[in-house]
Amino acid sequence: MGIDSALRSSGRLRLRARLAAATVAVAAMTGGAVIALAGSASAATTLRGAAEADGRYFGVAVGQGDLSNTSATNLAGSQFDMVTPENEMKWDTIEPSNGSYNFGPGDNIVNFATSHNERVRGHNLVWHSQTGAWVFQGPEGKPADRETLLARMRDHIQTVVGRYKGRIHGWDVVNEAIDEDGSLRKTPWRDGIGDDYVAKAFEFAREADPNAELYYNDYNLEKPEKRAGVIKLVNDLKARGLRIDGIGNQAHWRLETPTMDAIEQALVDLNSTGLKVMYTELDINLLPSAGRGVDPAVANPYANGLPDEKQQQLARRYADIFGLIVKHRTRVSRVTFWGLSDADSWLNRGRMNHPLLWDRQRQPKPAFHAVVDVLKRAR
Ligand code: GLA
Numbered sequence: 001m002g003i004d005s006a007l008r009s010s011g012r013l014r015l016r017a018r019l020a021a022a023t024v025a026v027a028a029m030t031g032g033a034v035i036a037l038a039g040s041a042s043a044a045t046t047l048r049g050a051a052e053a054d055g056r057y058f059g060v061a062v063g064q065g066d067l068s069n070t071s072a073t074n075l076a077g078s079q080f081d082m083v084t085p086e087n088e089m090k091w092d093t094i095e096p097s098n099g100s101y102n103f104g105p106g107d108n109i110v111n112f113a114t115s116h117n118e119r120v121r122g123h124n125l126v127w128h129s130q131t132g133a134w135v136f137q138g139p140e141g142k143p144a145d146r147e148t149l150l151a152r153m154r155d156h157i158q159t160v161v162g163r164y165k166g167r168i169h170g171w172d173v174v175n176e177a178i179d180e181d182g183s184l185r186k187t188p189w190r191d192g193i194g195d196d197y198v199a200k201a202f203e204f205a206r207e208a209d210p211n212a213e214l215y216y217n218d219y220n221l222e223k224p225e226k227r228a229g230v231i232k233l234v235n236d237l238k239a240r241g242l243r244i245d246g247i248g249n250q251a252h253w254r255l256e257t258p259t260m261d262a263i264e265q266a267l268v269d270l271n272s273t274g275l276k277v278m279y280t281e282l283d284i285n286l287l288p289s290a291g292r293g294v295d296p297a298v299a300n301p302y303a304n305g306l307p308d309e310k311q312q313q314l315a316r317r318y319a320d321i322f323g324l325i326v327k328h329r330t331r332v333s334r335v336t337f338w339g340l341s342d343a344d345s346w347l348n349r350g351r352m353n354h355p356l357l358w359d360r361q362r363q364p365k366p367a368f369h370a371v372v373d374v375l376k377r378a379r
Pocket of ligand 1: 175219
């Protein structure tokens, strides 16, 4: 998967807006130029600089609500060169009711990205979650039938992909279609259309923008059964002659799980389909699973900050992950963080999580320096 020369050679980073979630894209490139960074940041002290010096690139995912915080936008713009909208292009935001489109939030992110020479990854076109109930409803309270659902899906994809044609590098066409046991997940899409709904989505996306890259995106791919289901699905799409350019592995991981061996095995297996793998939503959850009524000291152990020992563990975990990515650089086309800083992460949810490379003040953590070191050593 190549990087166009315009993106490679244009590196002037002028940040005026603000971002909430961060995508780091690492792509194998040939002969990439070191990008000149504005302000005090240098190529040696940013992920983007370190990666591009090694012939890779970095990007940023954004949330519309965050386009007004200078520290966030400064960080996101200096560290990344790719954007994934966190929620702004999901069905319930972009088509909240039938045929009525709300493009403002997505437009703002695309405009931000393009004005900063950043690519955009569209996220996402077809998913069972964050999709209005109306989509699946037919007349008299009955579920919509196959033809109705296919028409809605096609209209949506034509309209959304069509609007951003030429401005979005690639789309997550279908998100999370496979269940934990490797079977096709039971969703209203599958119930109404049948097992070929995934293929139909890829067909419509190709029709809407023949030049955009198209991806399948899912989580828990380190679990062999689920991974086998994804590989089967991807091979089926290929056998149907449909375009698919990559597999997104969300990579919502923890400190100890999945193991590095499991991550490596998943990468090799997924890549054996002939497709590059993208880590699309990387973060490391440091909090225990805790239901209601659990002692807050247990449920929320780092409310006053992350102890040094945990910081170091997190740094080692990220170093291991990026070490693996560097080792398998020909298999991995991109890495995306799901959130710019600890202040922006979805993993807080009423507690204090510390899953990313920057802290709540958007200052670099030891994990950031560990990743930069791995990238620099890889040159
Ligand atoms: C999934 C989705 C993302 C996001 C995360 C959690 O992984 O793909 O869009 O919703 O969950 O925030």
